[in-house]
Ligand SMILES: [Zn+2]
């Protein structure tokens with residue numbers, strides 16, 4: 120989804136991606152973080168820009184990574200859905216693919232625009248799987264004995280059918296964002312028309328024009344990108360939620376109109392010949408999960424039953440979950456988290472690395488939505504653990520940001536100390552989430 124906006128300094132038009140957190144003007148070189156008080160509000164412009172009166176109908180838009188812990192496996196995917204935010208018979212219940220195909224703007228109160236107030240609060244259950252139990256017909260190839268004559272038998276192939284029960288024990292949305300999209304409608308000859316397609320809507324749609332309109336505006340606020348500590352320009356990607364200052368070696372997160380400090384550390388590579396070319400950020404989290412004792416790495420081995428020797432030193436080694444602080448394709452998110460959590464690396468120092476640091480674009484709170492799914496993925500006792508998932512809660516005791524070194528080849532990023540790699544395009548795919 121693309122958004123057109125004017126530079127707050129010089130007025131030049133800038134096209135943003137919806138995932139952008141940084142506003143960067145190529146004309147006056149202004150760089151600012153964008154913040155909305157609750158969520159961003161966008162507007163789809165009507166096809167005819169000369170319409171005198173346009174009614175904007177609110178639609179909730181919900182997108183992110185999606186995980187399902189089911190009886191047979193953990194399923195993953197992406198969610199991108201819109202839901203109408205008012206009771207309005209006759210209007211389309213969702214926007215379909217419009218947000219992806221049209222250029223949007225931030226919603227602004229201008230003359231002739233009537234914004235309808237949302238009457239239905241967003242509820243995650245709208246996006247959740249409706250059937251928590253599914254029944255599937257499973258076919259298994261077998262054979263059976265058939266009598267072909269008085270004393271002669273033969274073996275013939277057969278298929279046996281069996282009904283399998285598939286439970287969804289846990290559903291998680293990670294890196295989910297909520298926004299409100301206003302879609303245009305207009306009245307002509309007493310009938311309501313869709314402002315994008317021009318289609319005539321059923322007569323019932325006219326009731327929407329009598330609903331409550333919004334009178335006061337909302338603003339997108341802009342926060343300077345300079346380091347609050349030393350005044351240098353911070354290093355960030357266009358979708359960063361945490362930024363770094365190389366000058367005074369500090370990290371900052373963009374929250375509620377200001378930059379606030381974040382604790383970070385860097386993992387030192389112990390491989391002498393592997394020169395790291397890129398550092399990927401991870402949230403190292405000390406989890407607090409009801410009913411599971413995870414005070415040490417030994418506790419983790421006992422809980423998951425993973426094939427590791429229970430050495431005495433592991434009884435005092437602290438246990439952490441490692442969650443990517445960058446967006447990736449959903450299968451890679453779990454795989455990378457699993458690699459680091461099982462390896463549980465140490466060797467950290469507080470120096471900012473010289474090599475490039477990939478943007479931190481997955482906030483801690485969002486990454487932690489995946490804690491229960493990750494524990495489910497890590498444990499080998501899935502049959503016992505999954506049915507308990509609805510009753511357990513997962514919180515965090517403390518967390519820090521750790522930069523992990525990776526070497527690079529044509530297609531992959533390779534972590535030499537832990538001996539695993541990931542395809543570069545999983546990071547590119549993640550940028551759109
Ligand atoms: Zn500008």
Ligand SMILES: [Zn+2]
Pocket residue numbers: 346347348349350351364365366367368369
């Ligand atoms: Zn600084």
